[in-house]
Amino acid sequence: MQNLLHNLNPEQLAAVTLPPQSALILAGAGSGKTRVLTTRIAWLIQTGQVSPAGILAVTFTNKAAKEMMTRLSAMLPINTRGMWIGTFHGLCNRLLRTHYRDAALPQTFQILDSQDQLSVIKRLLKANNVDDEKFPPKEVQYFINGAKEQGLRANKIDPYGPDERKKVELYQLYDDQCQREGVVDFAELLLRTYELLSRNQPLREHYQQRFKHILVDEFQDTNNLQYNWLKLMAGHGSQGGGALFAVGDDDQSIYAFRGANVGNMSAFEREFKVQNLIKLEQNYRSHGHILDAANMLIANNSKRLGKNLRTDAGHGEPVRVYEASSDLAEAQWIIEESKNLIADGVSRSEIAVLYRSNAQSRVIEHALFSAGIPYHVYGGLRYFQRAEVKHAIAYLQLMDNPHNDSAFLRVVNFPTRGIGLRSIEQLQAAAEQHGISLYAAVPYVAGKAGTSLGGFVRLIEGARFETQQMALPELVRVTLEMSGLLTHYQTEKEGADRIENLEQMVSAATQFVSEEGYGQGAPAHMGPKAQAQAGDAIVNADGVEIYDADAPLPTVMSPLSAFLSHASLEAGDNQAQAGQDALQMMTVHSAKGLEFDNVFITGLEEGLFPHESSSREDGGIEEERRLMYVAITRARKRLYMSFAQTRMLHGQTRYNMKSRFFDELPEESLKWLSPKVQSHWFASNNRKSAWDDVVPLVGSDNAIAQKIAQKSAGAGWRIGESVAHGKFGEGVIVNIEGSGGNARAQINFGSHGMKVLDLSVAKLERLGR
């Protein structure tokens, strides 16, 4: 036990060893929050305060859950099986599988990802002749998810006006449709579980008594439903619930746009009368200048719980800031600096390039590719989201639950088997008329359409029969073949990659089976034995009939159902190409929770970062600032920031001002770099600028200088240049018309709007940077 608590600082130690009461840990970036969370679990178990089965630990991402598992098994000699550690969605899935009857779901219910959900909605709009101009599918989806995240069913919503009334109506139709098909969306997993436990007292009490300690990571990211779910689990308001231990950082709340409510932190403190609030402010990650920058920036936010990070590490190097003439030049600069770092012995995986939006990665990728630097882009298409993989999954889904209409429509004519729009329309009409799924409606369609559809049904039935006794990997392999997908891609000219992805599914299944503890040879379909066990009542100590999800997963879910859940819930982390030492590229959002020795934050321009659409929502700028805070605090040793005067966006060149966030950083922690050539170019009437005496780190600025020269126009002013005007403040020259004494410049003054000024008349000041 000494060992466990050995290297903790006083605050960490206090947090880990708190009495079994509700606690809120405000953990700053890099303050060891995962460590506190896992050590607390280990300590609770090791001191005999709780058995592993009494632990419930909830995270947002699978990655975080896995990380916690790994660290725990390193700390504890015992097996971690009995503990429930997972994502909100994963844990709900498990509960619903076990209690599927009480939750009014079919045993083989399937999970819709956002894409699937959207396609269900589109279909619904069409079937009900809803004008999708007036009710865009995306908006309806947002409405439905928003309602579910507030814990509201359609019949509980009091609509404002006719538009919302329509949306509520669609929400109801959508839920009915999902129920018929036996599918649930992500929000439904949570809401269904919440409702199940609210309604079913013995079940609720069973879990409340079982989970003595509930621990939540990234608590600032919880939405209202998740918070209520936690309250229910912890038995808030009733006696004898577990202790809720929440860890979070309000300064890193960057998911308000998808319903996260930072207010849950103060609500928790209030509602649970939290006595134990501990702040972890000692940062073990970043050098001084980096932390100073982060602290000063975030101090500009008004709604904070208040927290300031400190470090024992020295100041380290200042933050380097670079103004590039264009997005291309910015990319070039990143390459040069990275090369220098690599030459100094830095490993590529310790260099991260962060950007606000994915579209920005292209230019940088291109430059990295040309320079021959290996890189890895995070985000983007995940394995289970690839078209060919989704097709294969759809076949498997139909074998497990044929009433999943989305799966049916996805592959009924893929590979093509002569079933076109007309046949589908007939089928949809029949399904509608009888209130059944498309699959079940096939016998009601006569004629040629009926024949080819019948063929498809026989294909699915055949595959199911054929694979009845097979283990999962074998089943997947046979399904790939019987579906005709493999043959289809063999004849397609760019099918080689797709075939490879499909074949990878067999290994994914093999790996899944061994990791999740399914016997290698066990039949993948739900056997009669398993069916008898899952969902059947057991009796607890008080003689109350309850169901318990203690049963190992294999008796709760068939391997096939489990694999399909896994595919929906885990999307397959981008394909694990870990091996190579590569530079890391990702959005700031996906960098949360990670750290690197060297970090580039790019595209720091008004409109991009902070993003223009965020300035319209209230609290938007503060969320952008928190995002910037997250970005800065990813860096351990060296931090670079850059922005570009001109940038291609949506096929046209844009001229942005530098980000307002630069004004919020401590000048003494920054070192402005810029090409030396640029300063003599306009030396004539230039005021001395901050970078005149700075020796640039990069030597290859000639090309850049030439580009600038080409863009020079009227009266020594240049497109993209930053200027100041007595009345309009700071602006950027967007265009110059005419020349010499007639030159007029179009200038973007940000909040003061776009102005056209006569350069010989207007009093403009050139801004050094």
Added chain:
DNA sequence: CTTGTGTCTGTTTTT
């Protein structure tokens, strides 16, 4: 029923 052409529309992301 398939294939090609044109129009539109562009944040952030996990589950």
Added chain:
DNA sequence: CAGACACAAG
């Protein structure tokens, strides 16, 4: 610039 999607012609 590019991808997604709808619609029209083969």
